[in-house]
Amino acid sequence: MRELLYRLKDRYHLGTPTFQRDDLTFVTVKRDELRAILTELRDVEGFTHLTFLTAVDWIEEGLFQLTYMINNREANQSLGLRVMLTREDEPGATTGDTIHDLWPTAATYQRELNEMFGINFPGSPRVDEEFILEGWTDLPPYRRDFDTLAYSQQTYRERPGRGRSDPKAHMQETLYPDYPKPREAAHAHKEEAK
Amino acid sequence: MSLRDVLSPFTAWKHVIDTPVTIQDPFNREAADRYRGFHQNDMDKCIGCGSCEEICQNDAIDMVPVEGQNAGPGDSGLRPMIDYGRCCWCALCVDVCMTGSLTMSNEYTWVDSDPDAFRFIPGVDGKSWDLEPKGYQREDTRRLTGTTRAPMGEMEPEARIGNFDEIVDGFTREQAVIEADRCVECGLCVATCPAHMDIPDYISKVRDGDYEGGLQILYETNPFSQACGRICTHKCETTCAAMHEGDAIAIRWLKRDITDNVPRERYFDLIQKPDVPETGQKIAVIGAGPAGLTTAYDLARKGHKVVVFEALDKPGGMMRYGIPEYRLPYDVLDHEISVIESMGVEIRCNMRVGHEISMQQLEKAYDAVVLSIGLHQGRSTRVPGSEKAEAAIDLLRRITAGEEVPVPEQVAVIGGGNVAMDIARSMARLQKVKYDKVGVTITALEELDRFLADAEEIKEAQEEGCVIYPARGPQEITLEGENVTGLRTWKVKAIFDDEGRFAPKYDEADEMVHPAQMVVEAIGQMSDISLLGAELTEKLEWNRGRIMIDADGQTSEAWLWAAGDVTSGPDVIHAVADGHRVARSVGKMLATKREKLQ
Numbered sequence: 146m147r148e149l150l151y152r153l154k155d156r157y158h159l160g161t162p163t164f165q166r167d168d169l170t171f172v173t174v175k176r177d178e179l180r181a182i183l184t185e186l187r188d189v190e191g192f193t194h195l196t197f198l199t200a201v202d203w204i205e206e207g208l209f210q211l212t213y214m215i216n217n218r219e220a221n222q223s224l225g226l227r228v229m230l231t232r233e234d235e236p237g238a239t240t241g242d243t244i245h246d247l248w249p250t251a252a253t254y255q256r257e258l259n260e261m262f263g264i265n266f267p268g269s270p271r272v273d274e275e276f277i278l279e280g281w282t283d284l285p286p287y288r289r290d291f292d293t294l295a296y297s298q299q300t301y302r303e304r305p306g307r308g309r310s311d312p313k314a315h316m317q318e319t320l321y322p323d324y325p326k327p328r329e330a331a332h333a334h335k336e337e338a339k
Numbered sequence: 340m341s342l343r344d345v346l347s348p349f350t351a352w353k354h355v356i357d358t359p360v361t362i363q364d365p366f367n368r369e370a371a372d373r374y375r376g377f378h379q380n381d382m383d384k385c386i387g388c389g390s391c392e393e394i395c396q397n398d399a400i401d402m403v404p405v406e407g408q409n410a411g412p413g414d415s416g417l418r419p420m421i422d423y424g425r426c427c428w429c430a431l432c433v434d435v436c437m438t439g440s441l442t443m444s445n446e447y448t449w450v451d452s453d454p455d456a457f458r459f460i461p462g463v464d465g466k467s468w469d470l471e472p473k474g475y476q477r478e479d480t481r482r483l484t485g486t487t488r489a490p491m492g493e494m495e496p497e498a499r500i501g502n503f504d505e506i507v508d509g510f511t512r513e514q515a516v517i518e519a520d521r522c523v524e525c526g527l528c529v530a531t532c533p534a535h536m537d538i539p540d541y542i543s544k545v546r547d548g549d550y551e552g553g554l555q556i557l558y559e560t561n562p563f564s565q566a567c568g569r570i571c572t573h574k575c576e577t578t579c580a581a582m583h584e585g586d587a588i589a590i591r592w593l594k595r596d597i598t599d600n601v602p603r604e605r606y607f608d609l610i611q612k613p614d615v616p617e618t619g620q621k622i623a624v625i626g627a628g629p630a631g632l633t634t635a636y637d638l639a640r641k642g643h644k645v646v647v648f649e650a651l652d653k654p655g656g657m658m659r660y661g662i663p664e665y666r667l668p669y670d671v672l673d674h675e676i677s678v679i680e681s682m683g684v685e686i687r688c689n690m691r692v693g694h695e696i697s698m699q700q701l702e703k704a705y706d707a708v709v710l711s712i713g714l715h716q717g718r719s720t721r722v723p724g725s726e727k728a729e730a731a732i733d734l735l736r737r738i739t740a741g742e743e744v745p746v747p748e749q750v751a752v753i754g755g756g757n758v759a760m761d762i763a764r765s766m767a768r769l770q771k772v773k774y775d776k777v778g779v780t781i782t783a784l785e786e787l788d789r790f791l792a793d794a795e796e797i798k799e800a801q802e803e804g805c806v807i808y809p810a811r812g813p814q815e816i817t818l819e820g821e822n823v824t825g826l827r828t829w830k831v832k833a834i835f836d837d838e839g840r841f842a843p844k845y846d847e848a849d850e851m852v853h854p855a856q857m858v859v860e861a862i863g864q865m866s867d868i869s870l871l872g873a874e875l876t877e878k879l880e881w882n883r884g885r886i887m888i889d890a891d892g893q894t895s896e897a898w899l900w901a902a903g904d905v906t907s908g909p910d911v912i913h914a915v916a917d918g919h920r921v922a923r924s925v926g927k928m929l930a931t932k933r934e935k936l937q
């Protein structure tokens with residue numbers, strides 16, 4: 146794997162690779178070189194299989210990371226190519242470059258990413274069709290700015306009879322109800338002053 | 340495409356003669372071994388911290404009281420109840436669980452016509468899968484919260500032994516953030532803190548970098564936060580949720596981090612006296628230790644006039660005259676007390692009640708009197724020669740006051756508590772300066788692992804060259820004429836008798852004489868109550884040699900309260916808690932008095 150990366154390094158800009166396991170390596174590539182690298186790996190280096198395509202939301206850095214996991218069965222090697230995209234707040238405004246013509250299965254992954262992250266892949270077949278979410282109107286749910294808890298609270302009714310206690314308050318009530326409460330002094334005086 | 344890729348679909352044919360993997364009866368199909376099914380919760384392990392509830396993104400968990408699970412140290416008594424109408428089986432709750440009590444069985448099929456049946460408390464409401472070993476448990480290597488305490492810098496033994504400089508550096512910003520990030524803000528520790536400081540709230544301020552907000556939270560419960568951030572006995576850390584699967588949060592150091600990061604002059608802006616009318620009522624506090632000064636702080640903030648009478652040269656009590664400077668620098672204490680004074684508290688030093696002014700005078704001139712005189716008389720072993728021994732707290736006080744104390748080449752200390760370590764380490768420093776070497780021997784009745792002193796105090800004393808002889812009982816302080824020559828000890832066989840009473844037994848054959856030109860007794864302190872006078876002593880009710888008080892610190896005399904070491908102890912934070920309690924009680928009495936006058 147090292148040897149392969151050395152060869153590629155002459156012609157492409159590669160980041161520092163992570164050798165995760167003997168059979169698994171990650172490396173970051175430039176967006177405009179991705180297609181050339183993928184094609185070369187597929188056609189020349191035996192990475193014939195696209196295992197998956199997925200994304201990570203680096204919201205603090207303003208980036209989406211795409212990971213193209215490809216596999217060379219003969220050599221039993223997996224290589225994850227990472228591409229960083231500028232993260233636009235508007236769902237669908239961030240676009241990646243479709244590779245469905247290299248691997249037809251990519252269209253499905255790209256459709257999923259469009260739905261779950263709002264990363265669009267113009268030209269990818271059926272990319273705007275619903276994938277697993279039906280009638281979704283909120284932010285794409287895998288985005289880090291999607292508030293899962295708030296969504297579930299707004300969307301799903303609570304069963305009647307629910308109630309909860311806060312550990313700190315519960316212990317205060319049961320273990321030391323008579324100890325002066327922190328803000329008591331100030332409040333008590335306001336009452337007195339009235 | 341390689342040939343193998345083309346052929347691989349056909350290789351599946353080789354399995355046609357294997358036993359089929361499809362299951363005939365899909366209704367009784369067991370899930371995979373690590374399937375995430377209904378939860379299990381080990382009631383003996385769960386501490387009710389609520390981290391599972393907090394993390395659940397589906398709002399499926401409620402922390403609820405459970406019969407048979409009582410709140411106690413480090414356990415809220417609450418347990419998670421799960422609503423499976425909302426649960427999506429993500430297992431975040433299992434991954435975050437602070438004790439590893441919460442797991443998931445691989446059971447996932449269950450039919451019931453009552454939707455409420457699907458809300459239950461795992462581990463309490465018995466289910467058929469409670470003992471199912473298969474299912475999902477958090478992998479041991481994966482933790483959502485950090486398990487290791489951020490390191491704290493301190494001076495190396497060689498650098499610290501020749502001086503009284505502060506040993507502990509305090510956190511850097513990076514260390515503080517790492518440490519604050521580990522806290523899950525459950526609040527279990529709050530109950531353990533005697534002053535019930537709002538630990539999770541101020542830790543979150545450290546994380547956010549809002550030190551000024553943090554300081555204000557600290558002062559809501561503790562006007563000695565700077566001191567406590569350094570020398571608190573930090574019992575809170577013994578009940579921290581994080582200790583079950585890692586190190587307890589360094590609560591004490593995070594408190595210090597806040598106080599260190601607010602510029603001193605800003606304290607006076609942030610901690611201001613509330614805008615309240617003066618009541619015209621007056622309180623006398625006897626003793627300017629943490630108990631007395633906390634009482635004074637609270638009462639002054641309510642508009643009362645408070646005068647603190649202090650026998651010694653400077654306020655602070657044992658925080659100044661007991662705890663050595665290398666653990667609590669004087670300038671920190673001075674600043675802390677100046678904040679209290681800025682509330683209008685008047686501290687009159689060199690005013691020993693019983694000498695300069697009497698209890699009767701105070702009773703007449705003030706609406707209430709608070710006795711917070713601490714324990715300032717050393718106890719003696721009363722072995723032969725003990726009249727020539729020094730008392731640890733006397734020596735410590737003289738060192739603080741800058742008095743000349745004798746520094747012989749060899750010192751023997753009797754006692755295994757923190758006071759013994761403090762005097763041993765202080766004498767070691769003075770010896771190092773004078774002779775460039777340390778010659779301190781510490782002897783105590785207990786075995787080393789049963790010493791009352793904190794483990795880190797023992798370790799640091801040893802690092803500084805103090806030699807410890809555990810399980811040795813003092814028999815005599817040997818003299819040559821007027822001069823001390825050593826300490827004779829016997830090996831301890833047992834400290835208590837069968838009924839648990841103090842009755843040490845010795846192996847007389849195992850005798851040692853520890854050469855020393857000074858022997859220091861550090862075996863406990865008591866109060867000097869001579870200030871009360873015969874008449875008041877007679878009038879007051881007593882409980883085993885201590886003044887009797889009610890839950891609010893009031894004595895049997897309506898005008899007199901007592902707080903701190905003199906009645907309870909044993910440390911600064913208990914003294915602070917006492918101070919708050921007494922201040923509230925005094926305040927109530929004063930309010931009733933005002934109403935009557937109106």
Ligand SMILES: Cc1cc2nc3c(=O)[nH]c(=O)nc-3n(C[C@H](O)[C@H](O)[C@H](O)COP(=O)(O)OP(=O)(O)OC[C@H]3O[C@@H](n4cnc5c(N)ncnc54)[C@H](O)[C@@H]3O)c2cc1C
Pocket residue numbers: 570571572625626627628629630631648649650651654655656657658661662663690691692693711712713714715732735757758761867870902903904905908909910911912914
């Ligand atoms: C050596 C040593 C080390 C310690 N280390 C720690 C530690 O690391 N952490 C911790 O939390 N606690 C520690 N403690 C305990 C802690 O210092 C005390 O629990 C705490 O100071 C008690 O507060 P207090 O206000 O009740 O009494 P004190 O702090 O003892 O204050 C009482 C004050 O009353 C004054 N006084 C006494 N009689 C009179 C009188 N007649 N008239 C006027 N004033 C009078 C005294 O001079 C003194 O200033 C230590 C104690 C000692 C002795």
Ligand code: SF4
Pocket residue numbers: 394395396397398399400421425426427428429430431432433
């Ligand atoms: S498994 Fe997930 S959804 Fe279910 S209770 Fe736990 S955290 Fe909530």
Ligand code: SF4
Pocket residue numbers: 380384385386387388389390391392418419435436437438439440441
């Ligand atoms: S996180 Fe674990 S220990 Fe804490 S309440 Fe939930 S189940 Fe109990």
Ligand code: SF4
Pocket residue numbers: 521522523524525526527528529538539542578579580581588590
């Ligand atoms: S310090 Fe420990 S016990 Fe206290 S709130 Fe944080 S995690 Fe919970």
